[in-house]
Amino acid sequence: MRARSGAATMLLVTFLTGLTACSASSGPSYAEVRAQAEDAVAEIVAALPDGAEFRPDGGSSAQVCDSEVSPRGRAAGEFATVHGAVSLPEGVDAATTVTELPVALGDGWALEPAGVDLDIATVRLSRAETNVSVDITESTVEGRPGLDLLAVSECGSSD
Structure with a gap:
């Protein structure tokens, strides 16, 4: 089930990447949207049953919002x-x-x-205040029932 959940996560990342292709010339900075995504994850974990433990796959990561490049040669923004x-x-x-x-x-x-229709429990939630989208999918963690969690922020300026 973990492999299926990983494949579903990658499909959702690809889908969300397309949804976040935006211009980041105004609005929050990348640091702000990263903090918003991390806060959303913390809020979700706090709402889970006592004893639930989140194990990140590394820290938060930046993804380019679109393919446009600014005059200084940097990407227009990142989520x-x-x-x-x-x-x-x-x-x-x-x-x-x-x-x-x-x-x-x-x-x-x-x-x-x-x-995406999956044969396992999944939910996509968005935090209205920050536009952070979070997918939570039933999974297996170390041979026991668990969850796969993916949070994606809005586009933030990288300048």
């Missing part, structure tokens, strides 16, 4: 991604956790269409 696995405590069902997460997070989050 941040935060990816990792969540191990769940013994006895917690991953599919139920994914299904109940939108309610646990409350009004600051909107449920979005996932964009």
